[in-house]
Amino acid sequence: MSESGCQEPATRPGIPSVGNRVTVVLGAQWGDEGKGKVVDLLAQDADMVCRCQGGNNAGHTVVVDSVEYDFHLLPSGIINPNVTAFIGNGVVIHLPGLFEEAAKNERKGKSLKDWEKRLIISDRAHIVFDFHQAVDGVQEQLRQEQVGKNLGTTKKGIGPVYSTKAARSGLRICDLLADFTHFSERYKVLARQYQAMYPSLHIDMDGELARLKTYVEQIKPMVRDGVHYMYEALHGPSKNILVEGANAALLDIDFGTYPFVTSSNCTVGGVCTGLGMPPQNVGQVYGVVKAYTTRVGIGAFPSEQNNDIGELLQSRGKEVGVTTGRKRRCGWLDLVLIKYAHMINGFTALALTKLDILDVLPEIKVGVAYKVDGQTIPHFPANQEVLLHVEVQYETLPGWNTNTTSARSFDELPENAQKYVCFIEEHVGVPVKWIGVGKSRESMIQRF
Ligand code: GDP
Ligand code: IMO
Ligand code: MG
Numbered sequence: 017m018s019e020s021g022c023q024e025p026a027t028r029p030g031i032p033s034v035g036n037r038v039t040v041v042l043g044a045q046w047g048d049e050g051k052g053k054v055v056d057l058l059a060q061d062a063d064m065v066c067r068c069q070g071g072n073n074a075g076h077t078v079v080v081d082s083v084e085y086d087f088h089l090l091p092s093g094i095i096n097p098n099v100t101a102f103i104g105n106g107v108v109i110h111l112p113g114l115f116e117e118a119a120k121n122e123r124k125g126k127s128l129k130d131w132e133k134r135l136i137i138s139d140r141a142h143i144v145f146d147f148h149q150a151v152d153g154v155q156e157q158l159r160q161e162q163v164g165k166n167l168g169t170t171k172k173g174i175g176p177v178y179s180t181k182a183a184r185s186g187l188r189i190c191d192l193l194a195d196f197t198h199f200s201e202r203y204k205v206l207a208r209q210y211q212a213m214y215p216s217l218h219i220d221m222d223g224e225l226a227r228l229k230t231y232v233e234q235i236k237p238m239v240r241d242g243v244h245y246m247y248e249a250l251h252g253p254s255k256n257i258l259v260e261g262a263n264a265a266l267l268d269i270d271f272g273t274y275p276f277v278t279s280s281n282c283t284v285g286g287v288c289t290g291l292g293m294p295p296q297n298v299g300q301v302y303g304v305v306k307a308y309t310t311r312v313g314i315g316a317f318p319s320e321q322n323n324d325i326g327e328l329l330q331s332r333g334k335e336v337g338v339t340t341g342r343k344r345r346c347g348w349l350d351l352v353l354i355k356y357a358h359m360i361n362g363f364t365a366l367a368l369t370k371l372d373i374l375d376v377l378p379e380i381k382v383g384v385a386y387k388v389d390g391q392t393i394p395h396f397p398a399n400q401e402v403l404l405h406v407e408v409q410y411e412t413l414p415g416w417n418t419n420t421t422s423a424r425s426f427d428e429l430p431e432n433a434q435k436y437v438c439f440i441e442e443h444v445g446v447p448v449k450w451i452g453v454g455k456s457r458e459s460m461i462q463r464f
Pocket of ligand 3: 047048049074075076077338
């Protein structure tokens with residue numbers, strides 16, 4: 017010890033070790049890019065798969081042995097029997113929804129039989145109540161009546177629950193597991209606030225509280241102090257940790273096409289805040305990009321094709337929402353969006369999905385710039401009115417008119433398909449590591 021009380025340099029601790037790095041999978045467009053499929057692929061070598069934001073507004077499809085599983089709140093990686101799934105503090109949880117989803121998937125495949133033993137839930141995660149979902153519906157109806165346009169939400173209560181979180185009146189998993197009488201009182205205060213705001217709203221408080229009570233014993237073994245749990249995972253023995261982003265960059269509450277967005281940060285910052293993890297632990301950040309663009313719900317969509325092309329992409333791509341069953345709007349790939357998503361997320365590589373859907377097109381357009389009043393604009397516009405009126409500048413590439421679904425290596429793809437992939441990586445400045453040519457695990461070409 018020196019006179020100042022500081023340790024001598026030789027005994028002072030060095031720079032703390034960073035610990036394990038996590039691999040992050042994020043949507044780079046408006047969602048439904050195929051994140052579930054990419055996570056499933058990577059989960060084959062993972063020990064842990066985490067969700068850090070969003071709720072059961074997400075719908076992630078995984079196809080294994082021709083069986084299709086839909087995940088909404090459960091991390092899709094749970095389908096790998098060696099994986100521990102972690103739902104972080106940034107996620108909002110509708111407990112009946114979680115159990116229904118698990119039961120539905122459990123009936124489909126034996127690897128999910130022990131899901132309850134492999135799921136960990138952060139005690140800081142906020143709870144979505146039935147009335148949040150009802151309020152979501154009422155707010156949508158009011159938007160329609162008052163401004164003639166709603167947001168097209170999934171009505172899963174996402175906006176209302178993140179609002180109560182920000183207003184500091186929300187209830188968390190740790191509250192449910194503590195004193196139930198106190199929990200019930202706080203629940204009723206919140207429910208009455210909503211009733212006062214929306215007098216037509218009927219809330220069955222006693223009914224919902226009774227249902228919630230039945231989950232207490234069931235979830236108790238799954239609940240942990242999320243920060244501590246994550247710290248141990250990062251600093252214990254070497255672990256392969258994956259983060260499954262939900263929703264996508266253009267739906268992000270800060271960076272998306274506001275107000276037509278979801279209510280959480282679906283970009284890389286949400287990983288740290290939603291798991292309680294330092295940024296140094298972020299390793300690879302994979303952006304998932306669909307080979308064309310889709311969007312569910314309302315909002316500007318510059319490269320949308322309200323024509324035969326849009327219809328062809330919709331029907332060939334089976335573009336129907338996993339959560340709401342709505343038809344997805346379709347258009348050309350828009351690289352202005354992808355570059356913008358890359359500026360925020362710092363993608364280390366891309367996974368390009370659904371290339372096979374383009375197999376029948378004689379030529380393919382790709383959006384490369386936006387013009388407003390005849391002038392190319394240098395940024396992705398924040399203002400929706402501007403975005404609604406941008407003129408997309410396209411490059412036209414030749415199609416390949418060949419079925420790619422059986423290709424298993426880059427070399428097996430037709431030359432024009434290879435050129436399409438190279439055009440994307442050169443334009444965005446990020447390598448394309450995987451190329452999807454079908455729904456199954458096997459139909460994902462890995463390039464390096
Ligand atoms: P997520 O929300 O990003 O996980 O994506 P969704 O599951 O909502 O939507 C993607 C859809 O495309 C699912 O039906 C997948 O099975 C399917 N899919 C993913 N990759 C490919 C691909 O490369 N080719 C084809 N044809 N379908 C794919
Ligand atoms: P995955 O993870 C596509 C959209 C909704 C709506 C807007 C707000 O499957 O890619 P919300 O219910 O979140 O308040 O709705 O966001 N949206 C998604 N669209 N894929 C998703 O998730 C989405 N999650 C939210 O359609 O336009
Ligand atoms: Mg989806």
